[in-house]
Amino acid sequence: MFRIFAIFLAAALLTTACDSSTSKGYELIYSMEPESSAEAKPPAETSGPPARYQVAFVPKVGNDYFMYAAEGAREAAEDLGIDLLYREPASADAELQIEIVEELIERQVDLIALSANDPDKLVPILRRAMEEGIEVVTWDGDTQAEGRRFFVNMVDPEVLGRHLLDTLALTMGEEGKFAIMTSSFSAANNNEWLKWIKVQQQQYYPDLELVTTVTTDDVTERAYEAAKQLLADYPELDGIIGNSSVAPPVAAMAVKEAGKLGRVKVVGLSNPNLMKEHLLDGSAQMSTLWSPKKLGYLTIQLANDLLSGKLPVDGREIDGVGNIRVNGDMVIMGEPLDFTAENVGQYDF
Amino acid sequence: MIFKRRFGWKLRDYPIAYKLTVTYVLLTVIPLLLLVYVSYTQYARSVEEQIGEYMPRFLYQANADIEKHIDELTRLPDMLFNSEDVLTILRRETYDRRSALNRDQYAMNSYLARTYTSGRNADVMGVFVLSNGRLFYSAKAGFKEDDWNAKLGDYIGGVKTTGSQARVVLPDEIDVSLDTDVPYVFIHKPISDNDNRRNLGTMMIAVDLSFIDDIVRNFEKNERAELWVMASTGKIIYHTNHHKIGAIDEEKIRYPTLNGSFRTSASDPAKLVSVNQSPERGWILVHSIPLKDLTERTDLVRNVTVFVIIGIILVTSFIAILLSYSMTRPLKKLSSLMKSVERGDFQVDLQVRSGDEVGTLARSFNSMISTIRELIQQNYQIEIRQKEAELYALQSQINPHFMYNTLETIGMAVEEGETEQVVDMVTLLGRMLRFSVSNQSKSVAIAEEVQHVKDYLTIQKFRFEDRVHFEIVQMMDDEDYHTLYTPKFILQPIVENSIKYGLETRKALEIYLSVSQEFGARSGKRDIVFRVRDNGPGISGERMEELEQSLKKISFEGRNAHFGLINVNARIVMMHGADYGLQLHSIVGKGTEVIIRIPMTRGETIANADD
Numbered sequence: 001m002f003r004i005f006a007i008f009l010a011a012a013l014l015t016t017a018c019d020s021s022t023s024k025g026y027e028l029i030y031s032m033e034p035e036s037s038a039e040a041k042p043p044a045e046t047s048g049p050p051a052r053y054q055v056a057f058v059p060k061v062g063n064d065y066f067m068y069a070a071e072g073a074r075e076a077a078e079d080l081g082i083d084l085l086y087r088e089p090a091s092a093d094a095e096l097q098i099e100i101v102e103e104l105i106e107r108q109v110d111l112i113a114l115s116a117n118d119p120d121k122l123v124p125i126l127r128r129a130m131e132e133g134i135e136v137v138t139w140d141g142d143t144q145a146e147g148r149r150f151f152v153n154m155v156d157p158e159v160l161g162r163h164l165l166d167t168l169a170l171t172m173g174e175e176g177k178f179a180i181m182t183s184s185f186s187a188a189n190n191n192e193w194l195k196w197i198k199v200q201q202q203q204y205y206p207d208l209e210l211v212t213t214v215t216t217d218d219v220t221e222r223a224y225e226a227a228k229q230l231l232a233d234y235p236e237l238d239g240i241i242g243n244s245s246v247a248p249p250v251a252a253m254a255v256k257e258a259g260k261l262g263r264v265k266v267v268g269l270s271n272p273n274l275m276k277e278h279l280l281d282g283s284a285q286m287s288t289l290w291s292p293k294k295l296g297y298l299t300i301q302l303a304n305d306l307l308s309g310k311l312p313v314d315g316r317e318i319d320g321v322g323n324i325r326v327n328g329d330m331v332i333m334g335e336p337l338d339f340t341a342e343n344v345g346q347y348d349f
Numbered sequence: 350m351i352f353k354r355r356f357g358w359k360l361r362d363y364p365i366a367y368k369l370t371v372t373y374v375l376l377t378v379i380p381l382l383l384l385v386y387v388s389y390t391q392y393a394r395s396v397e398e399q400i401g402e403y404m405p406r407f408l409y410q411a412n413a414d415i416e417k418h419i420d421e422l423t424r425l426p427d428m429l430f431n432s433e434d435v436l437t438i439l440r441r442e443t444y445d446r447r448s449a450l451n452r453d454q455y456a457m458n459s460y461l462a463r464t465y466t467s468g469r470n471a472d473v474m475g476v477f478v479l480s481n482g483r484l485f486y487s488a489k490a491g492f493k494e495d496d497w498n499a500k501l502g503d504y505i506g507g508v509k510t511t512g513s514q515a516r517v518v519l520p521d522e523i524d525v526s527l528d529t530d531v532p533y534v535f536i537h538k539p540i541s542d543n544d545n546r547r548n549l550g551t552m553m554i555a556v557d558l559s560f561i562d563d564i565v566r567n568f569e570k571n572e573r574a575e576l577w578v579m580a581s582t583g584k585i586i587y588h589t590n591h592h593k594i595g596a597i598d599e600e601k602i603r604y605p606t607l608n609g610s611f612r613t614s615a616s617d618p619a620k621l622v623s624v625n626q627s628p629e630r631g632w633i634l635v636h637s638i639p640l641k642d643l644t645e646r647t648d649l650v651r652n653v654t655v656f657v658i659i660g661i662i663l664v665t666s667f668i669a670i671l672l673s674y675s676m677t678r679p680l681k682k683l684s685s686l687m688k689s690v691e692r693g694d695f696q697v698d699l700q701v702r703s704g705d706e707v708g709t710l711a712r713s714f715n716s717m718i719s720t721i722r723e724l725i726q727q728n729y730q731i732e733i734r735q736k737e738a739e740l741y742a743l744q745s746q747i748n749p750h751f752m753y754n755t756l757e758t759i760g761m762a763v764e765e766g767e768t769e770q771v772v773d774m775v776t777l778l779g780r781m782l783r784f785s786v787s788n789q790s791k792s793v794a795i796a797e798e799v800q801h802v803k804d805y806l807t808i809q810k811f812r813f814e815d816r817v818h819f820e821i822v823q824m825m826d827d828e829d830y831h832t833l834y835t836p837k838f839i840l841q842p843i844v845e846n847s848i849k850y851g852l853e854t855r856k857a858l859e860i861y862l863s864v865s866q867e868f869g870a871r872s873g874k875r876d877i878v879f880r881v882r883d884n885g886p887g888i889s890g891e892r893m894e895e896l897e898q899s900l901k902k903i904s905f906e907g908r909n910a911h912f913g914l915i916n917v918n919a920r921i922v923m924m925h926g927a928d929y930g931l932q933l934h935s936i937v938g939k940g941t942e943v944i945i946r947i948p949m950t951r952g953e954t955i956a957n958a959d960d
Contacts, residue, residue: 026603026611029621030398337544
């Protein structure tokens, strides 16, 4: 009897003592993973290679600046796996761009990235493209807001405009006459900078006098002629601001040819490669620009994001570009770069 | 359950003590142990589940902190771009003079030291920039290898740079190792010139991972808990046990979840493992603690409970066994006593003092045994007395004196030619002998008893003639006289006494016998009363007292002078109770009266009782 009693007791104690020996391996207690996320995690693999996006990249005209921008765009297209169509108008003419856009609508591209020659004329055709389901963004030269989703701007126009005049004032000693060479009065970005140049002049530099503003249509020959004419018309001229990339090199060249090297200061927006020679020989004092390659790269990056359903976000870091700023429907790439005789050799665009 | 099946059908055959104990175990011990077991396991489980639930949240937070910290560290290379001078140096490809290169080296190294290794970034152990075949560096710890710069260059040359994303490089992916004990990783980042869209070189930053210690030690103070960070491949990047850094967690592929917690018994001891995988870098932060440590406090409670329970079980078992024994021991004793009673030994006494049912049973048993004993004693005594009385009667009749005297009287009568008298005497003698010998029953009709004593007296009258006078008075109707019964031989001993003592002192003895029905004060009923009165010498007071004492005792005291009286009294008391018996009244010198009181008994009652 006691034996059985003892067995009872021992059995009961045994079950109490070795309680956890029954569980084996791994026993899930708690999972924070949402039920579906395990399946949804690698979505790219399951859907196979997506159809490559077709993105059209349209500059104002075919010059060095836009060539570098296209170079950056191609780099981004290669990095991202995008088919890039580069369409350059023969001249900086809105009509030609309209034709190009029409052709692109016919080709049913996914997105058009355009640097507009005219802020208004292109709006109807761009609206049509959007109605056809094509995304439109502008870069470098903007249109009216209804013609595109967003505008990829290189720099803050106010910062740039004021800075351009500051560099001129610095080289001129804050006094004298100066002229501005801009691309055309229809180009929205150039007009914006012009506005801020004038504001800066009125605000800080009463001894500087803007004598005239001439257009170049972003064509080197025309600009060269305009520069020579400018020097001839205003012999008292002390400085020239080139407000589009073709202007400062030809202005510098004209100054050199007129024998006024060092007397007429030349600053403005232009590529370091174009300005290198002039900066080194003193016919130009300073060039300001951004990296057009970077602009092209950023535009295609943002175009790709837009096609993936992502709009640009303020402060976001774009790989290979840096942090961008977003102000309403305008993206600002960064700060302008200044090129002088000392550092111009470092840049390759 | 097994036990039940084994003895189920036989359970009723087992001793009560066994049944009580088994019942106790089934009703008390098993539920108690079950209760303790279930509540303990449930409690331990709930503790585990609680920790299993909040630990992943901590890990999520910690992992996010680590991720954030690493993110910050991966942004360190961007600080290079803050300096135009640095960019200028990096963009430079060729030197025409050695001094120019050395100047750049100096400028760059001091910039790196200023920016990265001195003070501000405590986590940075060293920074190495490889650009256009130049190596700039600043480091707090040196390398173990002497040719580290060549090896580092080889490594960087071997890595295909895709994009400009920072990458974390574990120490064992590189052939060189820093001469330090702290855990560290390299952050590898291509330096790209965004403006020119060119690669300027590569930067490697060695960062100290001890900050993970600070993060994880915030919420885990237990020394036995292990925390480690591993890449999604299972390679351990950081471990609280620094020796395990660089190893591969073999079990990782078997983890049931990478975001949550689970119990594992794959390793010894069993552990509670909580994991969290960071969404971006895919790093897995693992927290592992032996279950024993979690349930340490619970285990104390369990041990205490188990010991208390064992104590209670032992004590209650002891009590249960004691109780069942105290119940069954008297029963066992009772059964053994009953066996000895069965064998005929009535001198037993069951010593149980308790007031419960067992005690009652024991007392009933005791009183039953004593009653049986008394009954046996009584019947036995009655039988003996009866036999003695019969023997006495026979003796007194076959007494040689009596026979001789009687025969002599008959002889004298024959001589005198009184034939009639002789015939009478012989007839009387014969009838007396027949009465004594023939009837075996204890009781006889009153008439017969009286007839017998009359015969006796008549014979004595023949012998002593005028010296003896007797008178017999019947004071009841004839029917009762013939149907009521009386014990046999109750009158003759009295009468014999009267004659014996009377003739010694008196010349003429008178004997008076009456049979009547009287109301008895003691019995409360009408009794039959015999009165035997003589005018003998009487009994002295002293002697009378002695005699009354003897009568009260109703015990056998051997054959003394009053044997006859005592015998008669004892038989009546035994048969009919203390309400009946003999009464003596005597006045010295005047005579004695003996009153015999017996109940009215019909023949059939006697016959029944006689069986």
